[in-house]
Amino acid sequence: MTAPIVLGIESSCDESGAALVRADRTIVAQAIASQDEAHRPFGGVVPEIAARAHVEVVGPMVGRVLDDAGMTLADVDAIAATAGPGLIGGVMVGLVTAKALAMASDRPLIAVNHLEGHALSPRLADPQLGFPYLLLLASGGHCQILEVRGVGDYRRLATTIDDALGEAFDKTAKILGLGYPGGPAVERLAKEGDPAAVPLPRPLKGAKEPHFSFAGLKSAVLRAHETGEYAPADIAASFQQAALDCVIDRTSRALQAANGMTALVVAGGVAANAALRGALQTMAVDHGLRFVAPPMALCTDNAAMIAWAGQERIAAGLVEPGGDPLDFVARPRWPLDPDAEPARGAGVKA
Numbered sequence: 639m640t641a642p643i644v645l646g647i648e649s650s651c652d653e654s655g656a657a658l659v660r661a662d663r664t665i666v667a668q669a670i671a672s673q674d675e676a677h678r679p680f681g682g683v684v685p686e687i688a689a690r691a692h693v694e695v696v697g698p699m700v701g702r703v704l705d706d707a708g709m710t711l712a713d714v715d716a717i718a719a720t721a722g723p724g725l726i727g728g729v730m731v732g733l734v735t736a737k738a739l740a741m742a743s744d745r746p747l748i749a750v751n752h753l754e755g756h757a758l759s760p761r762l763a764d765p766q767l768g769f770p771y772l773l774l775l776a777s778g779g780h781c782q783i784l785e786v787r788g789v790g791d792y793r794r795l796a797t798t799i800d801d802a803l804g805e806a807f808d809k810t811a812k813i814l815g816l817g818y819p820g821g822p823a824v825e826r827l828a829k830e831g832d833p834a835a836v837p838l839p840r841p842l843k844g845a846k847e848p849h850f851s852f853a854g855l856k857s858a859v860l861r862a863h864e865t866g867e868y869a870p871a872d873i874a875a876s877f878q879q880a881a882l883d884c885v886i887d888r889t890s891r892a893l894q895a896a897n898g899m900t901a902l903v904v905a906g907g908v909a910a911n912a913a914l915r916g917a918l919q920t921m922a923v924d925h926g927l928r929f930v931a932p933p934m935a936l937c938t939d940n941a942a943m944i945a946w947a948g949q950e951r952i953a954a955g956l957v958e959p960g961g962d963p964l965d966f967v968a969r970p971r972w973p974l975d976p977d978a979e980p981a982r983g984a985g986v987k988a
Contacts, residue, residue: 642715642952645739646945647700649692649732650724650752651779652676652683655941656696656703658714661949663762665942667707671695674819681812681820683778689727696735711743716961718948721749722969724779729968737964746961748948752939753974756905757786758950759943760932767930772899774889774918777906778804778821781850783892784974785899789954794975795892796848799984803881804908806852810859810877814870824874825911831875836862838880840887848891849981855880882917889918893925901928910937 641661648655657668673691677683704710719736722729733749740747756775761767770787772795781803783796801809804821811820816827838858841851859877862868868876893899902922908914909931922929936943951957 642949643713644748644945644948644952645700645703645711645714645717646750646941646943646948647696647717647719647732647736648752648755648939648941648944649696649728650720650722651728651939652688652691653939654692654695654699654732655939655944656699657941657945658703658707658709659762659942659945659949661953663765663946666709667703668940668942669699669703669706670940671699678818681818682808683725685725685727688725689731692728692731696731700735700739711739711745714743714745716746716748716948716952716957717743718748718750718944720752720755720944721966722752722972724752724970726968726970729970733966733968740961741964746957746959747964747966748951748957749962749966750944750947750951751972751974752944753780753972754790755943755947757784757792757974758789758947759905759936760903760930761950762943762946763932763936764930767903768900770899771901771903771930772893772896772927774885774902774904775906776803776885776904776908776914778802778808780906781852783848783889785896786903789950790956792974794973794978795895796850796888797978797981797984798850798852799981800851800853801856803850803852803885804906806856806881807908809856810874813860813863814873821908821911824878825913827871827874828878828913829875831869831871831873833875833879835872836868836876838862838876840880840883843884843887846891847981848888848895849984850884850888852881852884855884878913882913885914886917886921890921899927901930903930905932905937907938910934
């Protein structure tokens, strides 16, 4: 019997994606459309531009993925789409498309939490990764540490009280005139600089609670740049080292509060940073844990992880026979652990 197949749709930020993923972890076909060129003049994502771009490409992209696989909607067992959190205009585009396809094909709709897509994406590439594991989820909009106890079962140990790690990379790139997207540009330039050249703060390092803060670090980068005393490569290298020092300290603190973890896992767009992967791998070894990071293609926003989250939810019995209701409302905010206590001093992003 052929393994069930789920069509996934992703549109939470500035990447449109569609993918077909089987329950046996086979990515049958996938496509991603980047909006980098549209947002580059602004140095960051403009929500209105992002939403319009999703409208133009999501529908045709689904058709192309089905064609590439030699399939039709009749061959699909369920349709999963990001229903939040994210830029609400983009989320609505993908979710409405999925609702229309589900209604037209009489297939169940699965409304997927984008963060759960990231949280479970390492299991798509690594069948040996079992629950529970400690997850550092770091992207342009989120920076959290969670115990992933099972599908739909998450305990948040830490969050950012202000800005996400990926946002700090992007803003540093903007300050240095490196263009958009900023994270890869900062990482490349950092290889040419001295990570000890610029005295930068390590916000919350040593604090009892394992939360993050990057707003002060961004401000310090701006002040260092405005002095004209430091080479851009040295600023990039010093910023990246300061950020990594914070992440390692905070993650180590979270490990002390976690119980029975089988692995240390990193996911989200910032997981593509090689220096971050290397530092986390060393820490995992020091704590006697496996280190797991998804392949680069599964780090940034993609539809394969959304389809896989749908597969995981089906296997865990979390999807009703008819799927989620077609009036499921898109959510700009959707915490994985709604019972987590707010971090002291945190803004709405936490």
